[in-house]
Amino acid sequence: MDDLTRVDDTDLAGSLLASLPVTGVSVSTMGELLRTETVSASDPTAARLDELQFDLGEGPCWDAVAERRPVLEGSLRLAPRRSWPAFSRALLDHEGVEALFAFPLLLGPLALGAMDLWCDRPGELPDASARRASALADDVSRHLLRRAVRDVADDQAEEVRVDKYSRRRVHQATGMVLAQADVSVEDAELLLQGRAFAEGVSMTDIADAVLEGRVSFAAAPDDPCPDEREQEW
Incomplete structure (x- = not known):
C-alpha cells in the first residue's frame, strides 16, 4: 500500500482497516504544521475517539505524537498502562472500546498526526500487525504531506524551472x-x-x-524535534 495517491480521504481509513486485525481506524492531523482534524475514519466510533482526544487534549494519539512512538493499550478499561483521567471517564459512555493503539505519523523530524486503531475486544496487537501498522503509518505520513503541499509544490516547480x-x-x-x-x-x-x-x-x-544554516532538519541530542527557531524571510 505504498501508493495512496488514488485513495480518497473518505476511503483512506477503510483501506487501512482492510490490512489490519482491528475493529476501526482513524487518521488525524495534529501539531503546528497541519491543523488538528480527523482526515478519515472507518466508522463513527473511530471518529468519536478522535474528537474526544482533541476536545480533552489527552489520550493515546497525543502521547504518540509527543513521544514519536506507538502507544499500545491492549486493555484500555481494565488494566491501562497510562493515565488519562478525562479521556478514561469519557470512555465510560462508549461501550465496546476495549483496546486502542496509536501510531504517530512522522516524516523525518516532522510530526504530522496519528493513526488510531481501536478494537472491541481486549488484547495486545500482535508484533507482526504492529510492524505492519508502523509501515502503513509511514505511507500515510507521506500521503498527508504531499496532499498538503500539492498546490504549493506546483507553483514552486514553475519557479524552479525558470x-x-x-x-x-x-x-x-x-x-x-x-x-x-x-x-x-x-x-x-x-x-x-x-x-x-x-x-x-x-x-x-x-x-x-x-x-546558510538558518534552518536545520537535524534533531538536537536531547530534543526529538527539528530546529523551530523563528525565521524572518
Whole structure:
C-alpha cells in the first residue's frame, strides 16, 4: 500500500482497516504544521475517539505524537498502562472500546498526526500487525504531506524551472536535509516542501535557509524535534 495517491480521504481509513486485525481506524492531523482534524475514519466510533482526544487534549494519539512512538493499550478499561483521567471517564459512555493503539505519523523530524486503531475486544496487537501498522503509518505520513503541499509544490516547480540557479540551490539543500534527517531523496524534498508550506515561503527561500544554516532538519541530542527557531524571510 505504498501508493495512496488514488485513495480518497473518505476511503483512506477503510483501506487501512482492510490490512489490519482491528475493529476501526482513524487518521488525524495534529501539531503546528497541519491543523488538528480527523482526515478519515472507518466508522463513527473511530471518529468519536478522535474528537474526544482533541476536545480533552489527552489520550493515546497525543502521547504518540509527543513521544514519536506507538502507544499500545491492549486493555484500555481494565488494566491501562497510562493515565488519562478525562479521556478514561469519557470512555465510560462508549461501550465496546476495549483496546486502542496509536501510531504517530512522522516524516523525518516532522510530526504530522496519528493513526488510531481501536478494537472491541481486549488484547495486545500482535508484533507482526504492529510492524505492519508502523509501515502503513509511514505511507500515510507521506500521503498527508504531499496532499498538503500539492498546490504549493506546483507553483514552486514553475519557479524552479525558470531559474537553473534556484534548481541548483534546492538540490544542494535536498542533499543536506537527506543527511540531517537520515531520509531518502524523495522524503528530503518533501520535507523542504512541507517547511515551505508551513512558513508560507518558496522552496528557494527554504533551500537558502538550509544552505546558510538558518534552518536545520537535524534533531538536537536531547530534543526529538527539528530546529523551530523563528525565521524572518
